[in-house]
Amino acid sequence: MRRLLIFLLPLGSVLLAYSIFNTHGLGGYTTPAEFLKIPSRTQTSLEVRFTSEYVYATDGQAGQNAFLVRPERFRFYVPLPWRFGLGAQMAQRFNLDFYVESDSARSADYTLIRRVKGRGGIEGLRLSLDKGFYDIAYLGVGYERLFGGAWERWDSEIVELGEMTVDSLLYYFGGNGVWGMAGFKLGPLQLRGFYGYPLDLGVTTEVQTSRDTTVVDSASYTPPAELGGILAYSANKLELGLAYIQQKASDHTSLSFITGHLVEANAAYKFKPFILTGKAGWKSWYVESADGSPIRDTYLGIGTRIPIESYGYGILELTGGLREAGAISEYHVELRAGLEFRELWKKRERMWGG
Amino acid sequence: MLSRKSLVIKSFSLTFFLLLLAGCEEGPLGFNELGRGELEVHHFVLEPDTVATFSKQIALGEATTLIGGRDDLTEARILISIDGLDSIVAFDSVKLLLRRYPADEIASSDVTFSIYPVTADWDEIGCTWVLADAYNKWLELGAEFDESDLVAELTVADDTVEWILDPDRLETYQQGMILLPENEGFCYLGSDEKEVYAPFILGFDADDTTRFSSVAGSDYYAAVHDATILKPYEAPSPDTLLGAGLAWRVFMRFPLDTFPQDIDVTSADLVVGYENFFSPESTLDFVCYRLIDDYAGRFSALSSAIAGRDSIDVTSDSLSVSFVGVVQFWVDEPDSNFGLVLSHSFLEAIPSFGQEKRVHVLGRITGTPRLVVTYTAVPETRFPGEER
Numbered sequence: 001m002r003r004l005l006i007f008l009l010p011l012g013s014v015l016l017a018y019s020i021f022n023t024h025g026l027g028g029y030t031t032p033a034e035f036l037k038i039p040s041r042t043q044t045s046l047e048v049r050f051t052s053e054y055v056y057a058t059d060g061q062a063g064q065n066a067f068l069v070r071p072e073r074f075r076f077y078v079p080l081p082w083r084f085g086l087g088a089q090m091a092q093r094f095n096l097d098f099y100v101e102s103d104s105a106r107s108a109d110y111t112l113i114r115r116v117k118g119r120g121g122i123e124g125l126r127l128s129l130d131k132g133f134y135d136i137a138y139l140g141v142g143y144e145r146l147f148g149g150a151w152e153r154w155d156s157e158i159v160e161l162g163e164m165t166v167d168s169l170l171y172y173f174g175g176n177g178v179w180g181m182a183g184f185k186l187g188p189l190q191l192r193g194f195y196g197y198p199l200d201l202g203v204t205t206e207v208q209t210s211r212d213t214t215v216v217d218s219a220s221y222t223p224p225a226e227l228g229g230i231l232a233y234s235a236n237k238l239e240l241g242l243a244y245i246q247q248k249a250s251d252h253t254s255l256s257f258i259t260g261h262l263v264e265a266n267a268a269y270k271f272k273p274f275i276l277t278g279k280a281g282w283k284s285w286y287v288e289s290a291d292g293s294p295i296r297d298t299y300l301g302i303g304t305r306i307p308i309e310s311y312g313y314g315i316l317e318l319t320g321g322l323r324e325a326g327a328i329s330e331y332h333v334e335l336r337a338g339l340e341f342r343e344l345w346k347k348r349e350r351m352w353g354g
Numbered sequence: 355m356l357s358r359k360s361l362v363i364k365s366f367s368l369t370f371f372l373l374l375l376a377g378c379e380e381g382p383l384g385f386n387e388l389g390r391g392e393l394e395v396h397h398f399v400l401e402p403d404t405v406a407t408f409s410k411q412i413a414l415g416e417a418t419t420l421i422g423g424r425d426d427l428t429e430a431r432i433l434i435s436i437d438g439l440d441s442i443v444a445f446d447s448v449k450l451l452l453r454r455y456p457a458d459e460i461a462s463s464d465v466t467f468s469i470y471p472v473t474a475d476w477d478e479i480g481c482t483w484v485l486a487d488a489y490n491k492w493l494e495l496g497a498e499f500d501e502s503d504l505v506a507e508l509t510v511a512d513d514t515v516e517w518i519l520d521p522d523r524l525e526t527y528q529q530g531m532i533l534l535p536e537n538e539g540f541c542y543l544g545s546d547e548k549e550v551y552a553p554f555i556l557g558f559d560a561d562d563t564t565r566f567s568s569v570a571g572s573d574y575y576a577a578v579h580d581a582t583i584l585k586p587y588e589a590p591s592p593d594t595l596l597g598a599g600l601a602w603r604v605f606m607r608f609p610l611d612t613f614p615q616d617i618d619v620t621s622a623d624l625v626v627g628y629e630n631f632f633s634p635e636s637t638l639d640f641v642c643y644r645l646i647d648d649y650a651g652r653f654s655a656l657s658s659a660i661a662g663r664d665s666i667d668v669t670s671d672s673l674s675v676s677f678v679g680v681v682q683f684w685v686d687e688p689d690s691n692f693g694l695v696l697s698h699s700f701l702e703a704i705p706s707f708g709q710e711k712r713v714h715v716l717g718r719i720t721g722t723p724r725l726v727v728t729y730t731a732v733p734e735t736r737f738p739g740e741e742r
Contacts, residue, residue: 020383020384020387023388024387057384059383062381063381063383064383099384100383100384100385101381102393103382105393107394108395108397109397110395110397112393112394113382114385116385154733156730158620161620161621163621163728165618167732167733169733169736171735171736203739205735205739207616207732207735209732215732217737217739219739221737255737289387290388
């Protein structure tokens with residue numbers, strides 16, 4: 001029953017997050033799990049995470065706040081014979097959830113207010129195969145299928161007429177990507193390098209106006225490539241990690257990509273019966289704000305991993321940070337909750353097989 | 355004493371619910387970050403590139419109202435025939451009772467009619483007048499009568515009008531009679547289609563009063579058929595007449611070619627100056643259709659879907675009909691802009707709109723009709739392709 005729930009939870013996903021800066025480029029970028037931490041390659045694992053996010057955005061004069069919930073990640077890894085490993089991951093790669101509202105604009109004796117709500121994003125289904133060599137090195141390759149859709153609802157209110165028009169822009173995404181990684185383990189030290197190479201991402205746009213007119217448009221973009229590495233140290237009670245990711249843009253279309261950076265430090269300390277975790281990160285987005293300012297995000301997080309007997313861990317994490325560009329600042333707080341099952345299937349096999 | 359595990363779980367739960375309580379608040383922020391979607395309302399006042407008036411004869415057989423009367427522009431005549439009535443000889447006297455609409459429903463004038471026998475067969479549904487023009491010849495049914503043979507004179511001055519029938523005129527009654535108005539003004543009588551005010555026949559003898567039945571085969575059978583026909587006339591002036599009965603309609607077409615294609619029309623009001631000549635009611639109902647093919651006078655093909663309606667007081671000097679949906683349709687599909695037709699709705703035979711009364715109304719358009727349009731631009735796509 002628990003396994004069934006784990007599989008069903010992501011299917012019922014309500015893919016919501018929230019940032020005004022998601023209006024830029026392909027949306028808010030989410031890092032794949034294997035580019036941030038180095039998980040065990042010797043244990044079967046299944047991980048499901050959800051995020052609840054609170055954001056307060058302000059430009060110093062007006063403010064918005066929102067609280068939304070979304071699934072963050074579903075990840076599965078199973079070791080295979082001959083030091084092979086097979087991984088699958090489902091996560092949202094680019095998030096397009098936002099809400100913006102215009103000031104009252106006067107023209108031709110009329111006052112217009114526009115409210116735009118965006119929902120959806122670009123999902124990534126990632127499959128990987130890796131091969132270890134003498135327990136000290138490994139190589140891995142992966143394929144990613146990008147898919148998903150987003151919806152923008154534009155409400156335009158003309159105050160004097162009491163009229164409201166509603167237009168919808170529907171986007172459908174489809175694309176592919178590949179990546180490779182290599183890692184070494186030297187005693188308590190681990191090092192991983194990776195490079196994600198995106199192929200074209202196709203976007204089909206449908207415009208539905210208040211009168212049900214539909215215009216279909218199509219475009220193609222190349223998402224930024226991802227390259228970087230992770231350095232991890234593991235001792236008896238302490239684990240430390242440092243990850244760096246660069247988003248290297250090669251697309252020169254209207255989306256105006258720039259090179260993005262992410263640095264995140266992680267720590268975990270075994271404090272029986274829990275594992276306490278902490279992290280600190282800094283992210284510079286792969287797109288700029290409307291006034292050309294860099295979008296930067298600094299965050300800190302603490303959490304814990306609670307052992308669940310015979311199954312794995314429950315995960316709780318609280319992160320807070322500041323995302324800002326130009327005059328707009330977003331204070332965000334995320335509460336993550338998840339379950340991580342380890343060797344679950346293996347144990348069951350023992351029970352059934354004797 | 356709480357365990358550490360319990361303490362951690364409760365702390366996170368408390369934080370979660372505090373965030374939940376924060377709820378969502380949306381304010382004017384961040385629109386500039388979109389970098390698309392102009393904040394402008396476009397406002398245009400258009401004048402038609404074509405205006406024309408045309409008349410359309412609407413058969414008023416089986417209408418609920420019989421219109422009789424005249425003014426200096428129109429003459430409405432009534433046709434009546436009586437099937438059966440063979441048992442008229444069994445009574446001392448027989449009366450046809452016509453009933454006028456009460457004044458609080460439709461204001462009527464006192465009208466005197468001269469009644470003549472018609473000399474041609476006529477059909478209650480399609481009877482009308484003869485008129486030939488460049489397009490076609492109208493139906494002739496019901497128009498011919500013998501003006502040398504005055505059957506009777508009848509003055510409609512009360513809510514019920516009694517007409518004593520002559521047994522020697524039975525053949526005339528069955529063939530039909532035409533009621534010609536002799537003075538200015540209009541009266542409105544209930545027709546056979548109007549149950550409450552339908553005409554009926556009573557037979558009188560020394561002992562009793564018998565009501566004739568319209569059910570064929572009854573002992574005292576008499577069925578009244580009736581219709582209104584409106585005398586055609588040539589338009590007396592280049593006025594853009596707008597009327598009902600002999601339905602005067604106005605065609606106009608507004609050029610929308612200058613509008614961008616991807617827009618949201620937020621309002622589109624047809625504003626027309628109007629001078630009312632005559633109406634028996636205190637309000638005027640207008641209806642606006644769009645043409646679905648090139649303009650062809652009274653043979654123009656109209657969309658069955660009504661584009662806009664408005665009801666104004668008779669003393670109003672202008673009307674405003676909103677048809678934002680049609681203008682949006684025209685903008686989206688420019689080839690469909692064949693123009694529109696404005697008319698009174700009194701004579702529209704559309705039961706679903708409850709057009710129970712059919713009354714004579716006439717007025718004219720003053721000044722130049724205007725189409726007042728506001729629109730906003732459709733949002734640009736976030737991911738523009740090469741086709742846009």
